[in-house]
Amino acid sequence: MKELQEIVGASHVLVDPDLRAPYETDWTGRFTGRAACVVRPANTGEVAAVVGACAKAGTPIVVQGGNTGLVGGAVPGGGEVLLSLARLRDLGPIDRLESQVTAGAGGTLEKLQEHARAAGLDFGVDLAARSAATVGGLVATNAGGIRVLRYGSMRNQVTGIEAVLADGTVVSRLTGLAKDNTGYDLPQLLCGSEGTLAVVTKVRLRLVPLLTARTVALVAVAGTEAALDLLAAARDRLPALSAAEIFYADGLSLVRAHAGLAAPFPDDHPAYVVLECAARVDPTDDVLEMLSGCDAVADATVASDAAGRARLWAYRETHTEAINAAGVPVKLDVSVPLAEFPSLVARLPATVTDVAPAARTVLFGHVNEGNMHVNVLDAGDRAEAVSDAVLTLVAAHRGSISSEHGVGRAKVPWLALSRSAAEIDAMRRIKAGLDPAGLLNPGVLLPPGSPRG
Numbered sequence: 001m002k003e004l005q006e007i008v009g010a011s012h013v014l015v016d017p018d019l020r021a022p023y024e025t026d027w028t029g030r031f032t033g034r035a036a037c038v039v040r041p042a043n044t045g046e047v048a049a050v051v052g053a054c055a056k057a058g059t060p061i062v063v064q065g066g067n068t069g070l071v072g073g074a075v076p077g078g079g080e081v082l083l084s085l086a087r088l089r090d091l092g093p094i095d096r097l098e099s100q101v102t103a104g105a106g107g108t109l110e111k112l113q114e115h116a117r118a119a120g121l122d123f124g125v126d127l128a129a130r131s132a133a134t135v136g137g138l139v140a141t142n143a144g145g146i147r148v149l150r151y152g153s154m155r156n157q158v159t160g161i162e163a164v165l166a167d168g169t170v171v172s173r174l175t176g177l178a179k180d181n182t183g184y185d186l187p188q189l190l191c192g193s194e195g196t197l198a199v200v201t202k203v204r205l206r207l208v209p210l211l212t213a214r215t216v217a218l219v220a221v222a223g224t225e226a227a228l229d230l231l232a233a234a235r236d237r238l239p240a241l242s243a244a245e246i247f248y249a250d251g252l253s254l255v256r257a258h259a260g261l262a263a264p265f266p267d268d269h270p271a272y273v274v275l276e277c278a279a280r281v282d283p284t285d286d287v288l289e290m291l292s293g294c295d296a297v298a299d300a301t302v303a304s305d306a307a308g309r310a311r312l313w314a315y316r317e318t319h320t321e322a323i324n325a326a327g328v329p330v331k332l333d334v335s336v337p338l339a340e341f342p343s344l345v346a347r348l349p350a351t352v353t354d355v356a357p358a359a360r361t362v363l364f365g366h367v368n369e370g371n372m373h374v375n376v377l378d379a380g381d382r383a384e385a386v387s388d389a390v391l392t393l394v395a396a397h398r399g400s401i402s403s404e405h406g407v408g409r410a411k412v413p414w415l416a417l418s419r420s421a422a423e424i425d426a427m428r429r430i431k432a433g434l435d436p437a438g439l440l441n442p443g444v445l446l447p448p449g450s451p452r453g
C-alpha cells in the first residue's frame with residue numbers, strides 16, 4: 001500500500017470503504033465485490049509503476065474505466081487492487097491530415113465527441129452511456145452502439161494503442177499508419193480483450209466526417225418481421241442510413257412511465273424502429289419517400305431539428321435506465337443471423353417464463369446486426385437458470401452469447417456456447433503469454449483454468 005501511495009500520491013489510493021464503494025458495484029447493481037484499495041494513477045508512467053509493483057507482489061488487479069460495462073468485468077471478484085483509469089483524460093490535438101486523434105484511456109466518449117466536433121469532424125462510435133463510458137473501456141469491450149451500421153464497432157476506429165503489460169512494460173504503437181504489416185497487431189488484439197491482456201493507457205483513433213444534416217424517423221410496425229422488411233427498404237434506399245434500432249410495446253410503456261414521455265402515436269403498435277440518416281444535405285425527403293413506399297410502415301413520425309430528434313431517440317435510449325429503475329435486471333446481450341431474429345424474439349419470453357414464471361422480459365436492440373438486448377426483470381433467484389435458458393436458445397439459433405458488451409464475469413460459464421474448445425485453448429495460450437501469473441482481471445472472460453481465469 002505504501003509503495004502505491006508513493007507512486008500516485010496518498011490521496012489517490014482509496015482504502016476507506018465509503019470511498020471505495022462507488023467503484024465496487026457495477027452500473028446494474030448486480031455485480032459487486034470488495035477491492036483491497038482503489039488506485040487512481042495520473043499518467044502512463046504511474047500506471048506502469050502501479051502494475052509493476054502489483055506484479056512483484058503477486059497482487060491481482062481489476063481494471064476500471066467508466067464502470068458502465070454491463071457484464072461485471074470492471075468490478076472486483078474480491079481482494080484485487082482496483083486500477084481506475086479515470087484520470088488519464090488527455091485529448092491530443094486533432095490531426096486533420098490523417099483525420100485522427102490520440103486520446104487518454106480515461107476520457108469519456110462524450111468529451112471525445114465534443115473534441116472532434118469542435119474541429120469539424122466526428123467519432124464513429126456512439127452509445128447511450130456516452131457521458132461516462134471511457135475510451136479505454138470502449139476499446140477493452142470492443143463496444144458497438146448505435147452507429148455500427150455505418151462505421152463498424154470500436155475496433156474499426158482504432159489505429160494504434162499504448163498499453164501497460166502485466167509486468168509493467170509499456171508497449172506503444174501510436175503512429176496511426178494506414179498501412180503497417182510488421183507482424184502481430186497488438187492494438188487489434190487488445191480490442192475486446194476486457195482488461196485481461198494489458199491496461200490500455202492511450203488510443204489513436206480514426207475520425208469521421210461531421211454530418212450535421214440528420215433526420216430521425218420513429219416507425220411503428222406490426223412486429224419483428226415487419227421491422228426487418230423496413231430495415232431492408234431503408235438499407236436499399238437510404239445511402240445515408242446510420243442507425244436502425246428496435247424496441248417493443250412493453251418497453252415503450254416502461255420508458256414512458258419512467259421518463260413521463262407522451263405516446264408517440266395515437267394507437268399502440270407491437271414494435272417500433274428508430275431510423276437515423278446523416279448526410280451533408282438534408283436527407284428528410286429521401287426518408288419520407290422510403291417510408292411512403294414501404295408496406296411495413298404502420299405509422300411514422302419524422303424529425304430533423306435537434307430537439308425533435310432527441311425527443312424521438314429518447315424512446316429508445318431511455319430503455320436501459322427505465323429497466324434499471326424497475327429492478328435489478330438479468331441483462332443478456334446476444335446476436336443471431338437476421339434470418340433467425342424473428343424466431344428468437346418470438347421464443348424468448350416463454351423461454352424465460354419456463355424457468356422463472358414471475359419474470360418479465362423486455363427486449364430492445366440494434367436490429368441491423370441482429371443484436372438483441374434481453375432484459376429480464378423479477379427473475380428472483382432464477383438468474384442463472386434464465387441466463388442458461390436464453391443463451392442456450394441463442395446458440396441454437398446460431399448466435400453469439402455476447403454481441404457487444406463482452407463476457408465479463410456474467411457470461412464466463414457459457415463461453416463454450418459461442419467458442420470452440422480449440423478457440424478457448426488458443427485464447428488461454430495468448431493470456432498465458434502476456435500475463436503468465438494471471439494477475440489482470442482474474443475471473444473475467446476466460447473460464448477457470450491455468451493461468452487463473
Ligand SMILES: Cc1cc2nc3c(=O)[nH]c(=O)nc-3n(C[C@H](O)[C@H](O)[C@H](O)COP(=O)(O)OP(=O)(O)OC[C@H]3O[C@@H](n4cnc5c(N)ncnc54)[C@H](O)[C@@H]3O)c2cc1C
Nearest residue numbers: 065066067068069073134136137138140143144145195200
Ligand atoms: C445506458 C447504457 C447504454 C449502453 N449502451 C451500449 C451500447 O449501445 N453498446 C455497447 O457496446 N455497450 C453499451 N453499454 C455498455 C458500456 O457502456 C460499454 O461496455 C463501454 O464500452 C464500457 O466502458 P467503460 O469505460 O464504462 O468500461 P468499464 O465498465 O469500466 O470496463 C469494462 C471492461 O473493460 C475493462 N477496461 C476498462 N478500461 C480499461 C482499460 N483502460 N484498459 C484495459 N481494460 C479496461 C474493464 O476491466 C472491464 O472488463 C451501455 C451501458 C449503459 C450503462
